[in-house]
Amino acid sequence: MLNGKNFWMKVDDEPQRLGFYTTRFVEAPNSDQARQHALRLVREDPKLAGMVLNESSDPPMLSVGEIEEVESFEEFESVPPGFTFYPDESEV
Numbered sequence: 792m793l794n795g796k797n798f799w800m801k802v803d804d805e806p807q808r809l810g811f812y813t814t815r816f817v818e819a820p821n822s823d824q825a826r827q828h829a830l831r832l833v834r835e836d837p838k839l840a841g842m843v844l845n846e847s848s849d850p851p852m853l854s855v856g857e858i859e860e861v862e863s864f865e866e867f868e869s870v871p872p873g874f875t876f877y878p879d880e881s882e883v
Contacts, residue, residue: 792857793833796879799844799851806844810879812856816867826855832872839874 795811802809815832819825830853833839845851861867 792855793829794854794856795833795874796852796854796881797845797849798842798879799849800842800876801844808879809876810881811874811876813872813874815872816861816864818864822858825858829855836872 792812792814795809795813798809798811799806800809801807813833815829817825817828817832819828833853843851
């Protein structure tokens, strides 16, 4: 489970600072590599990249909140990755 903060995006044609939660399923030999791979998948997501309005002086933040090992991806294969957005009112 990953958490994004300070993501400036247009909502109803108005820029707003949003946060989000998202889950990514990755295969990796250890939790550090799983963390790196999941972060890369979200950073490279073309849908997300196309919506971000941040200036370079005010970058968005992305972190891994939880890693859980699963035996198989079978039950998750039909779930497309998505984002659950929320208003980000935290001080950056």
